[in-house]
Amino acid sequence: MKIVVEKLEVWYDSTPALRSASFEISEGEMVFVIGPNGSGKSTLLKTIASIVRPKAGAVYLDGKVLSRLSPRDLGKLIAYIDPHLSRSIPTTVLDFLLTARYPHQSALSFSTPRQDLDIVEDVSKWLNISHLLDRRLDQLSSGELQRVLLARAFVQRPKVLLLDEPSAFLDLKYRLEVLDYVKKSVKASKIACLAAVHDLYLASLYADKVIVLNNGEIIAAGRGEDVLREDLIERVYRVKVSLLSINGRRVAIPLEPIKEAHYGGLT
Amino acid sequence: MASSLYERRLKHFLISLTSLIVLTIFAFTLSLSVGSSMLDPVKIFQATFLKPLGYTVEGSVEIIASLRLSRALAALFCGASLALAGLLMQTITRNPLADPYIFGLSSTALAAVALGILLVPNLVVHKIWLIAISFFGAMSGYALTLTLSKLSGGSSIAMVLAGIAVASLFGGISHVLLYLVQQITRTPYVHLLLGSASTVLWGDLQFLVFPTIFLLALILALFKPLNVYLYGDEYAKQLGFNPTSTRNVASLMAALLTAITIAFIGIVGFIGLVAPHIARFLIGSDHRFSAPITALVGALVTLIADVLVKLISMLARGIGELPLGVVTSIIGAPFLAYLLVKRMKG
Ligand SMILES: Nc1ncnc2c1ncn2[C@@H]1O[C@H](COP(=O)(O)OP(=O)(O)OP(=O)(O)O)[C@@H](O)[C@H]1O
Numbered sequence: 001m002k003i004v005v006e007k008l009e010v011w012y013d014s015t016p017a018l019r020s021a022s023f024e025i026s027e028g029e030m031v032f033v034i035g036p037n038g039s040g041k042s043t044l045l046k047t048i049a050s051i052v053r054p055k056a057g058a059v060y061l062d063g064k065v066l067s068r069l070s071p072r073d074l075g076k077l078i079a080y081i082d083p084h085l086s087r088s089i090p091t092t093v094l095d096f097l098l099t100a101r102y103p104h105q106s107a108l109s110f111s112t113p114r115q116d117l118d119i120v121e122d123v124s125k126w127l128n129i130s131h132l133l134d135r136r137l138d139q140l141s142s143g144e145l146q147r148v149l150l151a152r153a154f155v156q157r158p159k160v161l162l163l164d165e166p167s168a169f170l171d172l173k174y175r176l177e178v179l180d181y182v183k184k185s186v187k188a189s190k191i192a193c194l195a196a197v198h199d200l201y202l203a204s205l206y207a208d209k210v211i212v213l214n215n216g217e218i219i220a221a222g223r224g225e226d227v228l229r230e231d232l233i234e235r236v237y238r239v240k241v242s243l244l245s246i247n248g249r250r251v252a253i254p255l256e257p258i259k260e261a262h263y264g265g266l267t
Numbered sequence: 268m269a270s271s272l273y274e275r276r277l278k279h280f281l282i283s284l285t286s287l288i289v290l291t292i293f294a295f296t297l298s299l300s301v302g303s304s305m306l307d308p309v310k311i312f313q314a315t316f317l318k319p320l321g322y323t324v325e326g327s328v329e330i331i332a333s334l335r336l337s338r339a340l341a342a343l344f345c346g347a348s349l350a351l352a353g354l355l356m357q358t359i360t361r362n363p364l365a366d367p368y369i370f371g372l373s374s375t376a377l378a379a380v381a382l383g384i385l386l387v388p389n390l391v392v393h394k395i396w397l398i399a400i401s402f403f404g405a406m407s408g409y410a411l412t413l414t415l416s417k418l419s420g421g422s423s424i425a426m427v428l429a430g431i432a433v434a435s436l437f438g439g440i441s442h443v444l445l446y447l448v449q450q451i452t453r454t455p456y457v458h459l460l461l462g463s464a465s466t467v468l469w470g471d472l473q474f475l476v477f478p479t480i481f482l483l484a485l486i487l488a489l490f491k492p493l494n495v496y497l498y499g500d501e502y503a504k505q506l507g508f509n510p511t512s513t514r515n516v517a518s519l520m521a522a523l524l525t526a527i528t529i530a531f532i533g534i535v536g537f538i539g540l541v542a543p544h545i546a547r548f549l550i551g552s553d554h555r556f557s558a559p560i561t562a563l564v565g566a567l568v569t570l571i572a573d574v575l576v577k578l579i580s581m582l583a584r585g586i587g588e589l590p591l592g593v594v595t596s597i598i599g600a601p602f603l604a605y606l607l608v609k610r611m612k613g
């Protein structure tokens with residue numbers, strides 16, 4: 001599925017969170033959004049997931065306006081990995097994963113199709129959570145939960161995959177394994193994937209395209225090699241970085257925060 | 268792994284279901300045999316459940332059993348209703364410590380019923396009007412709690428606190444009103460306040476039995492929106508469900524279930540809190556499985572509590588019966604304590 005985002009503008013009450021954002025994601029493409037805290041990454045993902053309504057602009061999925069799609073179609077097409085999940089009523093991982101199949105079942109069906117269980121089984125194997133299926137969701141470690149959340153997205157078999165900090169809480173091995181799996185699935189199932197990350201190295205490893213957000217504005221977009229430049233990173237994140245070249249990839253090593261000059265400040 | 272787990276779950280569900288049905292039939296039979304004249308439970312069982320198979324028992328046993336039938340059915344269905352209301356409330360608020368009573372529905376319903384009886388004493392004999400009034404009272408209480416909690420931020424803590432405020436205000440008001448009602452109904456007002464299944468009439472039972480069955484069926488039909496609702500509003504939206512309408516429909520159903528039980532047997536605590544926990548402990552949180560089990564656990568516990576009420580009143584001849592709610596809290600409180608301890612330990 002191809003996503004076209006056109007002049008998207010999002011406000012929370014009277015504060016702008018996203019200003020005139022335009023870009024495209026083609027089928028099988030993995031696009032990473034980077035940017036400092038509060039720059040609007042989650043807002044961008046939530047707007048495409050139809051959780052937040054834009055003030056202006058539009059999102060097109062294969063040429064169709066997003067806001068015209070029925071809630072049911074949205075559930076079939078889009079998976080947004082939200083790290084904020086309510087877990088106060090104890091449920092098991094299997095229960096949770098099976099809910100992701102609901103959009104594909106007919107509205108009045110009552111039993112769980114065999115095929116849905118097979119999908120859960122398959123995805124669980126890939127993300128190495130098979131042993132967690134009968135565990136309680138509120139008793140998982142942060143990294144285990146993160147893999148379960150990702151598994152939910154793949155169980156849903158979406159065409160648009162929106163990942164909010166997919167590598168958070170994952171150890172070194174799982175960061176690579178999980179993103180390998182994401183990349184493989186995105187290519188194989190022709191998914192359009194947009195991921196917000198803080199780990200610039202992962203972006204340089206996996207991104208087909210990188211979008212840089214700052215203060216709600218896209219200030220750069222393009223191939224990782226072109227975007228992840230020293231001056232840009234220093235300007236956006238306000239840290240001194242040094243770029244190392246490893247295996248042909250450029251890795252930004254943060255050195256120290258840039259001292260801000262406070263003119264006339266009393267503090 | 269996934270499918271074998273799921274099959275194991277199904278098996279657990281069927282085992283829990285059958286054992287609970289058997290236990291409920293057992294408690295039901297016991298409830299019919301216990302009373303001022305004790306009857307042989309085996310004969311009662313034959314008279315009530317095996318009649319179509321051609322079993323006959325002496326006429327006197329059958330008559331006494333049929334006299335006690337309405338009380339036993341009232342306990343059974345009110346227990347199921349309350350338990351389901353508790354399940355819905357816990358789901359709506361995503362708070363495992365929620366129950367209909369905590370949200371102030373019971374106290375406003377009771378105040379409305381008491382006010383109704385005070386204004387129109389004839390109401391006592393028109394159960395359907397009592398049900399309507401108590402439903403109206405429960406809904407007003409819910410609206411009040413909801414408004415109050417929205418004003419204070421709308422979190423689930425705000426909701427619980429708002430419920431406590433509404434419950435204590437209307438709890439107080441209903442006490443005063445019920446005190447006055449005693450003069451009209453000439454029954455001790457503790458029975459209305461803490462519940463009793465002894466006054467339920469056979470003809471009125473239809474207003475309890477059919478709505479309970481219907482609402483149970485409705486919960487089963489809504490199992491998908493209820494299941495996804497557990498994980499948060501945004502999660503539900505994400506999968507194409509509307510969390511606000513889920514909340515509205517489910518709270519309406521919970522209010523209806525609560526209102527009916529108050530009209531029939533008054534306020535009976537702890538069933539609504541404890542039954543969903545037992546059900547989730549037995550077969551997990553999927554509403555497809557937890558709703559029927561919750562209803563059965565509620566029915567069973569209430570039936571047993573009612574049998575205890577009858578037994579205690581027989582031991583203490585002449586003083587009259589203990590309220591049902593007292594017995595359910597004595598059974599329920601240790602369980603709540605156990606839950607708390609387990610929660611604290613994580
Ligand atoms: N529900 C909300 N109501 C009001 N303001 C919000 C809301 N959500 C986000 N914001 C504001 O919008 C801006 C963008 O937030 P957003 O969550 O998109 O940032 P982000 O790039 O995801 O940051 P982070 O890296 O910390 O996750 C922030 O200034 C934030 O305070």
Ligand SMILES: [Mg+2]
Pocket residue numbers: 041042043164
């Ligand atoms: Mg964010």
